Amino acid sequence: MSIEESAPTEPPVVVQDGVLRVRIAAPGSGSVLDGRAMDDGAAALADLDPRIGAILLVGGDDNFCGGGDVAAFHAAPDRGAFVHRLAERFHDFVRALASAPVPVVAGVPGWAAGAGMSLVCHTDIAIGGRSTKLRPAYPALGFTPDGGLTWTLPRIVGVRRARDILLTDAVVGSDEANRLGLLTRLVGDEVIASEAERLARTLAAGPTGTVRRTKELLLASAGASLADQLDAETAAITLSADSPDGIEGVDAFVEKRRPAFGR
Template identity: 50%
Template sequence: MTEAPAATSLVDGVLHVRVSTSRPGNPLDPDALLAATATLVDVASGSLDAGAVLLHGGGSNFCAGGDVRSFAAAPDRPAFIRSVADAFHAFLRGLHAAEVPVVAAVRGWAAGAGLSIVCHADIAVGGPGTSLRPAYPGIGLSPDGGMSWALPRIIGRARAHRVILTDAVVGAQDALAWGLLSEIVADDDEVLPNATAIASALAAGPRPALRAARRLLAASAESGLDAHLDAEADAISHLAGTPAGVEGVDAFVEKRRPDWTVGR
């Protein structure tokens, strides 16, 4: 697998984002994420017509974490690592603010920052060779990228504490059973094509409805049931008056395939 020619590219409504470099191990690519952050701002504002985001690696691994060699070479390590963390977090904030479904093609290792990124995907596709690991304790550092916030919400408090504190390796089958991966394909070479197909189907679907569903899912962990029921009622009633909502209901009644490009 060769490195993508650009950090981001828009293909058939899917924003492809390369999160790691093609260097050995495929470490996090801060420059690529900086470019992706700017592009995600355009998605959030509506100036870039993307219906889904596809996250993938620059080689045989999704992302093996931060570039530790650059950490070691920095004259002021705390300041340098803070700048890397801030840029990384800006990317993750942009990913959430874009309010479109996020699909991750998790081939090979997702370690450190790579695991953090997986935690922010709506759908994560892995293969038999997929492995996930916190990695931070191994270099004497604590998690970033929201790992200590997201992982307990995904796999539960007890598992998250054990995984992070013991730097445990989570194999593909456990990752699937615990909810870190959404599915496992039969061959590692099929991870990216499968994830791309999912992202393309989402981008071709009812985008306003998917955005609303993603907002509701994101809010569900922090909202009470009463307030969340009101939010759901507000969302579904609003969507019923949008072109996509009208088209979806009418197509169902008329027994035809809906045209989700209506109103875009």
């Protein structure tokens, strides 16, 4: 994994309509991972505005993210030190993204390779199309994975399937990726970006307090026993029942109208 820097005039992280939008691929780079996006994205996630209800990862026009700039590895005088610094920057963003208290959505056109595949595995909802392909891509460079791919992939597809994909550098097409859970929705290639944007805005306009508590429960479940998780769910649903979202949701249901969350 290596990183290219975006032009200073094109901010890779913006907030609009309650959605934190992170453009992970540097413009005009062939969908190379954007270092500025990693830095700015990590900073934004570390101090996430409570009014933000969703995170949207956006890649390049034709490909989500093809990984890093291999030429930069080749040019580095000390490749090990160079890769170490880049991996640390990338992992700062990954840590923040993985612990985000709101849903993470990605529109995934074309290739998601290397770091791009790693990021797809950290999303809650990944929308692809027939053109979408995922590939670890690290073995082709003689590299081991980064971005948490050796942690997330076995949890998504199962240990044996993850070993096959990572050790053989397998290309996973859209149908297989959807079946395995790497992609959660398939749409027409021409509407991947618009559908991801629509879904992120819908989540941000919904019962955001409830969604945050649900995300917290999901994040905690990996290391919790069933008994502990049941206790956590009891506490969360009790809090939800007394929250503005919970009150409005129940009232709207009884009154047979659409709920007006967040107003």
